[in-house]
Amino acid sequence: MTSSTISRIRQSQIAQLITSGKRLDGRGLMDYRPIQIETGIIEKAEGSARVRLGKTEVMVGIKIEIGEPFSDRPDEGVLTTNAEFVPLASPEFEAGPPGEDSVELARVVDRGIRESKAIDLEKLCIIPGKKVFIVFIDIYVLNHDGNLIDASALAALAALTNTKIFKYEVKDGEVEIKSGFEKLPLVNFPVAVTLADIGGRLVVDPWLDEEEVMNARLTISFDKDGKICAMQKGGSGTLSPQQIIEAVKIAKEKSEELRRLVVKEG
């Protein structure tokens, strides 16, 4: 929304390099920044992960609680995703109610997980119509250096893979927590790949400066079977239909690379 804050000279430098197939940070147009994934880092959370994508850093914590199901889905657990742009992550972030960027981030990550049916929500039903497990996915952006969507989606998936649910027993319509845990029924592994159009060329994994220069971005989420489960164009420019079809091909390939970082046998 705001006008670009990086200098014009840097903008044209980035754009010119990309036209000649290179990037300011030395990457190829189709290369991701180095990715580091750690899981199980917050003991008090039922699941957690930290993803470093270059200098971008995102933490995801998963909390599981017992609550009521939605009236139109009485026998399914509930999935809810939230994103916080923590003020320490960028000079641009401010404390306060979520802005449209963090709402969009949460909803795009949520869409990938929900539409790929990654979590078997029916298995999270405790007493139909009354008690179900609610899975809270909280995305915490710790350092913003671009492409928050891919980093967050990857962190969410990594956190879900190590999420555990407490064992329980139903006695006279009441839920009793027992000791011990079970694995969250995770049955699909959605991965988001974001491409940016800069000067008419597509690049994957734009970093912050590239995001300032890009015309538009396109995020494509793939499930484990190579099906598209979510898409989101962002930015105030446009893409051509040809670019979109090309982006789908690139993203499919990249999504498999990324998934292998989280799911070993996948």
Add this chain to the structure above:
Amino acid sequence: MPVFFENREIVTPGDLLAEGEYEAGRNTYRDDSRVYACKLGLVEYKGRTVNVVALNTFYVPSVGDLVIGKIVEVNLHGWTVDINSPYLATLRPSEAFNKPFKPQRNELSSILDIGDIIQAKVIAFDRTRNPLLTIREPGLGKITHGQIVKVSPAKIPRIIGRKGSMISMLKRETRCGITVGQNGLIHVYGRNPEDERIAVLAIKKIELEAHTSGLTDRVTEMISKERGEE
């Protein structure tokens, strides 16, 4: 080098108007060798130039324009004037008085107060700062009687007419004084309210039918009909 419409045909934003060595005139834009419309309007091919006469637009100030505006704020530095434009205008005391302005002696709001209507001229504007106005010319200043009619600024050329033909006719037939602000506000003042009423009706008719032909005759006819029914 083809053109894709007939003269005076209605076009919409994005319509491809011409291809080749054409110049993008008013309300059009160029992309490579193609000229597109960027507003709803009537296309005009004049030699190598392609224009679109917009059917609806808002007023963007231009130096030298006569405008009619309303005082909306008074402070130490002057007045803020709503001139029916994306930008509020500023009238500085030095452009309102012939004598040097002394804040301790002259109360600005006693000269022009909030709600007052003025006729003014645009003396500076470059979009980085709000337009500046002056009222230090004969005929400019506060409007104290008559009526203000608001029309779409797109219709102002039509109300004035070719070489002022329409406006001369209006003044003659309605016996009213009429000052046309380029910003779509028109000051009408007659000897009696009935004359003013007819003048306003005529202006509204021109606004509505601006894009049709034979308009002068129809307006003349309408005015005499209104008079006959007095």
Add this chain to the structure above:
Amino acid sequence: MTKEVRLVNKKGIRTDGRKPDELRPIKLEVGILSNADGSAYIEQGKNKILAAVYGPREVHPRHLALPDKALLRCRYHMAPFSVQERKSPAPSRREVELSKVIREALEPAIFLERFPRTSIDLFIEVLQADGGTRVAGITVASLALADAGLPMRDLVAACAAGKADGYIVLDLNDIEDKEGTADVPVAYMPSLNAVGLLQMDGQLTPEEFEQAFNLAIEGCKRIYELQKQALKAKYLAIKEAVEEAEEK
């Protein structure tokens, strides 16, 4: 998705009688609100949506003004009575996201750089929702922007396609939207061959996506023609009335 709903029958006909590649009936009107600088109304199926534009005008609060272009603000909002179960009038997260992507679909169409330090405020009110409100909202908002006399590179036409009962279908209605396999909303500027909005949810193979996407573009092109007619309609009607009177 627990209950099985038949969305397309054996003859390839949808619940509302349409063929897979058919649009719902669309009615467009321009310039219907006197206070707004530009306005328009759309009915698409049972969707009823109003759009209004104010501006370019002074930005409030002033510190939001941009030095090099106009600030486009967009609010997509659903009326509490627009859906079966009353919707709280407070903006939901869905509405926040849609306001953003709608704005991003329309921004590239407007010459914002011509009006620095001003704001253009766009309001989209969904009075009744019937599936595809974001795309119908873009279609109608684009007309309101043109009606406001803003210089535009092109009109933005928007349409969704998706998959229901194994068919790739155009312009999903409410039940297809809720029970179908996938939904691909697209906003498109035909003269520039440029896509300003693209989202997708559901499950599609890349091949199916390409089919659905191309069908949505085709739908946008048809809607674009309707938009042009709607913009011209008011002026053509006056012209015709005048010419008729002339002949008498």
